[in-house]
Amino acid sequence: MVGPEIPTPEITVLSLIMCFLLLAIPLAISYRIKLHIIKATSTAVARMTSQLFLAGVLLTVVFDLNNWILNLGWVLGMVTVATYTTIKNVELKMEKLFLPVILSFAITNLSVLLYFNEFVLDLENILEARFLIPIGGMILGNSLRGNVVGIGEFYEDIRRNENRYLYNLSLGAKKYEALMPYIRKCLRSALRPTLANIATTGIVFLPGMMTGQILGGVTPILAIKYQITIMIVIFVSTVMSTTFCILSTIRTAFDEYGLVRKEIYKGKK
Secondary structure, three states: OOOOOOOOOOOOHHHHHHHHHHHHHHHHHHHHHOOOOHHHHHHHHHHHHHHHHHHHHHHHHHHHHOOHHHHHHHHHHHHHHHHHHHHHHOOEOHHHHHHHHHHHHHHHHHHHHHHHHHHHOOOOOOOOHHHHHHHHHHHHHHHHHHHHHHHHHHHHHHHHOHHHHHHHHHOOOOHHHHHHHHHHHHHHHHHHHHHHHHHHEOOOEOOHHHHHHHHOOOOHHHHHHHHHHHHHHHHHHHHHHHHHHHHHHHHHHEOOOOOEOHHHEOOOO
16 A cells, blocks of 8 residues: 655755765865865866756756757767767777767667667657656666776777787688677676676665656656666667677778777877
8 A cells, every 4th residue: 555645855955055065075085095086076076066957957948848859869969978978988089989989879779769768668759858868868878888898998908919819810810700809808898887787776776767766756666667677778778889889990990901000099190
């Protein structure tokens, strides 16, 4: 039997200030043991706060208009930012890999997102802003983390073990045969955090989406159903996007002889 509905508490300006005061604890720890993260923490929190408030204002307008072109444009904007962030964080040259990565991000994540809206949520309008944008953001955010780990480890391993890779080529291995051990290793690394989250969800922690729905008044069972489907979709999109990104960048990063192009790395000509 469900008890009386409890209204979601309002977070006032004073409430936000009280929350920001908690930051004094990690800042004090940083100062005391000289972690040197005070500036980085302050900058990150300030950027997060301003970006989220700006996003809140813009999303209010987007949700009110609910125009499919605007909704899809917002998601494609997120794809572009995710692509830029991924390449920037793996120390590779933007101009060399931007096109294959953004195409891989867009095709894999959008296809999974639209499938979810059509066949799992059974929406009348699969480009509905209220579902397309926040769910797309969760999918892209997790795909981004997987791609940063996967792509970064793949090209770092190739650079670190270049002699071993060239030796395999010299023995007659085809390019993809010689690259496959590195692809397997980086994909395992990229997927490990997502698999760990899936395995411990509901026991070690309650994810943010589920918690937010429960605080918003949704029944725990419905929130659990949403969380199960979202976790599966995130895992599938991470596998697809990381695999496609690596395979698509290989065509750009390696020449016809299977040799890695040195100019893809930052600081290389």
